[in-house]
Amino acid sequence: xxxxxxxxxxxxxxxxxxxxxxxxxxxxxxxxxxxxxxxxxxxxxxxxxxxxxxxxxxxxxxxxxxxxxxxxxxxxxxxxxxxxxxxxxxxxxxxxxxxxxxxxxxxxxxxxxxxxxxxxxxxxxxxxxxxxxxxxxxxxxxxxxxxxxxxxxxxxxxxxxxxxxxxxxxxxxxxxxxxxxxxxxxxxxxxxxxxxxxxxxxxxxxxxxxxxxxxxxxxxxxxxxxxxxxxxxxxxxxxxxxxxxxxxxxxxxxxxxxxxxxxxxxxxxxxxxxxxxxxxxxxxxxxxxxxxxxxxxxxxxxxxxxxxxxxxxxxxxxxxxxxxxxxxxxxxxxxxxxxxxxxxxxxxxxxxxxxxxxxxxxxxxxxxxxxxxxxxxxxxxxxxxxxxxxxxxxxxxxxxxxxxxxxxxxxxxxxxxxxxxxxxxxxxxxxxxxxxxxxxxxxxxxxxxxxxxxxxxxxxxxxxxxxxxxxxxxxxxxxxxxxxxxxxxxxxxxxxxxxxxxxxxxxxxxxxxxxxxxxxxxxxxxxxxxxxxxxxxxxxx
Amino acid sequence: xxxxxxxxxxxxxxxxxxxxxxxxxxxxxxxxxxxxxxxxxxxxxxxxxxxxxxxxxxxxxxxxxxxxxxxxxxxxxxxxxxxxxxxxxxxxxxxxxxxxxxxxxxxxxxxxxxxxxxxxxxxxxxxxxxxxxxxxxxxxxxxxxxxxxxxxxxxxxxxxxxxxxxxxxxxxxxx
Numbered sequence: 093x094x095x096x097x098x099x100x101x102x103x104x105x106x107x108x109x110x111x112x113x114x115x116x117x118x119x120x121x122x123x124x125x126x127x128x129x130x131x132x133x134x135x136x137x138x139x140x141x142x143x144x145x146x147x148x149x150x151x152x153x154x155x156x157x158x159x160x161x162x163x164x165x166x167x168x169x170x171x172x173x174x175x176x177x178x179x180x181x182x183x184x185x186x187x188x189x190x191x192x193x194x195x196x197x198x199x200x201x202x203x204x205x206x207x208x209x210x211x212x213x214x215x216x217x218x219x220x221x222x223x224x225x226x227x228x229x230x231x232x233x234x235x236x237x238x239x240x241x242x243x244x245x246x247x248x249x250x251x252x253x254x255x256x257x258x259x260x261x262x263x264x265x266x267x268x269x270x271x272x273x274x275x276x277x278x279x280x281x282x283x284x285x286x287x288x289x290x291x292x293x294x295x296x297x298x299x300x301x302x303x304x305x306x307x308x309x310x311x312x313x314x315x316x317x318x319x320x321x322x323x324x325x326x327x328x329x330x331x332x333x334x335x336x337x338x339x340x341x342x343x344x345x346x347x348x349x350x351x352x353x354x355x356x357x358x359x360x361x362x363x364x365x366x367x368x369x370x371x372x373x374x375x376x377x378x379x380x381x382x383x384x385x386x387x388x389x390x391x392x393x394x395x396x397x398x399x400x401x402x403x404x405x406x407x408x409x410x411x412x413x414x415x416x417x418x419x420x421x422x423x424x425x426x427x428x429x430x431x432x433x434x435x436x437x438x439x440x441x442x443x444x445x446x447x448x449x450x451x452x453x454x455x456x457x458x459x460x461x462x463x464x465x466x467x468x469x470x471x472x473x474x475x476x477x478x479x480x481x482x483x484x485x486x487x488x489x490x491x492x493x494x495x496x497x498x499x500x501x502x503x504x505x506x507x508x509x510x511x512x513x514x515x516x517x518x519x520x521x522x523x524x525x526x527x528x529x530x531x532x533x534x535x536x537x538x539x540x541x542x543x544x545x546x547x548x549x550x551x552x553x554x555x556x557x558x559x560x561x562x563x564x565x566x567x568x569x570x571x572x573x574x575x576x577x578x579x580x581x582x583x584x585x586x587x588x589x590x591x592x593x594x595x596x597x598x599x600x601x602x603x604x605x606x607x608x609x610x611x612x613x614x615x616x617x618x619x620x621x622x623x624x625x626x627x628x629x630x631x632x633x
Numbered sequence: 634x635x636x637x638x639x640x641x642x643x644x645x646x647x648x649x650x651x652x653x654x655x656x657x658x659x660x661x662x663x664x665x666x667x668x669x670x671x672x673x674x675x676x677x678x679x680x681x682x683x684x685x686x687x688x689x690x691x692x693x694x695x696x697x698x699x700x701x702x703x704x705x706x707x708x709x710x711x712x713x714x715x716x717x718x719x720x721x722x723x724x725x726x727x728x729x730x731x732x733x734x735x736x737x738x739x740x741x742x743x744x745x746x747x748x749x750x751x752x753x754x755x756x757x758x759x760x761x762x763x764x765x766x767x768x769x770x771x772x773x774x775x776x777x778x779x780x781x782x783x784x785x786x787x788x789x790x791x792x793x794x795x796x797x798x799x800x801x802x803x804x805x806x807x808x
Contacts, residue, residue: 166802173717438788
């Protein structure tokens with residue numbers, strides 16, 4: 093295996109990083125650290141680097157494996173089982189929503205499409221007004237956004253958007269709908285288009301190539317293929333974390349157990365796994381809020397067929413967006429939606445497109461001419477969009493219930509109409525909303541009538557999500573949230589939550605930068621508290 | 634397996650439906666045990682051999698020998714895709730094929746009268762279409778599972794890319 097691309101992970105391992113692949117443990121393991129962090133994604137990565145640089149002994153537990161650029165071969169069939177929760181087929185309880193979420197070192201940041209937005213000021217204003225989060229203002233967070241944007245080289249994408257994104261821009265602009273360019277966390281991006289399968293050139297500034305290597309460089313320990321089973325609670329303290337080792341495929345426990353002791357524990361497993369771990373641990377939840385109000389930005393898709401080649405697989409996957417329909421109504425009015433374009437690759441496209449047989453085969457033969465637009469619904473700001481709830485299945489695995497109300501379906505219908513109109517405005521020959529009963533409409537009038545007649549319900553409408561948020565909402569009032577505004581778990585003295593589950597609503601934008609910045613602030617405070625000294629700041633390596 | 638089948642036939646169609654998604658009935662009949670990985674057994678092979686051509690249509694080659702070989706290859710890829718799923722999901726898929734392979738379920742739920750090996754493509758397509766839009770959510774879920782597994786496994790394979798105009802990833806980086 094020789095590659096032109098230097099692999100920082102392989103180099104670090106050769107240099108003696110403390111990394112244990114628990115799939116290969118031949119005995120049980122007990123370890124101790126100052127702080128144990130569960131999860132190595134956006135929240136865990138930033139926390140690990142901050143604490144390690146501040147002189148604390150950090151231990152990171154990750155359920156996924158440590159993969160790196162040498163493994164990232166841009167093939168969906170390999171990438172999804174290796175890098176995603178449930179092989180990229182994680183679903184809600186009724187199987188109505190498919191959730192794309194990472195399960196590898198770096199978490200979802202290793203496989204996301206690099207879109208990096210600051211938390212919208214209207215979202216923060218809502219938190220301020222309705223959730224008492226007075227410290228969460230654009231001004232208070234600005235230094236943390238600045239720091240993380242610098243750390244992860246986040247900047248608006250400078251090269252021209254690929255055709256898949258440019259069609260979104262042209263269609264919107266024809267209709268007088270403003271668009272803007274997406275900031276991305278990349279450094280020396282080759283503009284290939286395979287971000288979702290792990291960046292093969294290490295250009296994406298994911299946790300895998302930034303904060304995690306830096307933490308390991310500063311003495312942190314990383315355990316992979318270790319599933320956090322249960323926090324042991326005595327009084328108001330966590331005394332240890334019990335983990336099980338998973339086999340190399342990450343499917344079955346090997347029988348080896350891992351016991352981790354620490355002064356402090358940080359949970360960064362994401363909005364489905366973090367509440368589930370707390371539930372398995374019987375963490376205090378006097379007001380029944382744990383795992384409630386889980387948000388997904390439920391996302392619907394419209395496909396357009398164009399005369400010219402679109403080549404939706406090629407080039408930076410997301411570079412153009414429109415927030416127009418997040419601002420046409422008040423934030424707590426009819427549900428708003430953000431418009432973006434997804435990358436198109438054969439597995440994801442063929443499974444996303446509805447239908448089978450000759451119709452599906454014909455569509456797939458037009459693959460290079462297909463453009464897709466997606467709409468992310470901003471959930472959590474209205475009584476009829478209260479999000480879902482996490483529960484435990486018989487085997488202890490999390491399962492998310494996420495019903496969709498008529499209020500939300502109204503937003504889906506408006507979004508489908510918007511997307512079709514924009515695709516026709518950009519010159520589409522035909523448009524197909526991704527819905528089992530939709531036709532391939534050949535003009536806007538036909539599409540409008542067709543979409544208005546569609547029965548919008550789960551399973552008939554393809555609904556997906558790549559953003560899990562909520563379930564451990566912050567509030568300094570215990571009746572409104574299980575964590576404080578500092579991310580500390582109410583009722584437990586040495587437990588923090590540092591991931592998207594802290595959010596009391598959805599973000600209304602791709603959430604990675606919101607997690608980076610808010611967690612950076614929380615981790616900074618935690619480091620200072622644990623060391624009694626000012627915490628280290630993160631700078632670009 | 635034989636005993637289980639007889640037992641759940643007694644429960645009837647409603648019970649079998651629950652079983653199709655690995656529900657409570659199945660757990661009552663089977664002592665809890667860690668689920669084993671999916672096996673491409675006779676049941677699954679038989680059902681897939683009928684469903685794959687209906688799902689893929691002209692994506693498959695038309696020449697009979699090449700077509701048969703492609704169906705076999707697709708079956709193996711479906712198995713490989715299933716093996717990447719959580720064990721509990723693998724069990725659900727195994728149960729789905731097990732259910733579909735049963736005569737009564739095939740006739741009553743899928744509307745396919747003879748054996749799967751004698752089913753006409755139109756018959757199989759009609760079955761898929763009826764589950765696709767069925768009022769029972771479980772059957773819609775089962776249709777979607779077959780849709781995603783068969784189409785996803787097919788188009789994930791490099792051998793199918795030329796036909797859809799997909800050049801595949803940059804070869805220089807695959808070394």
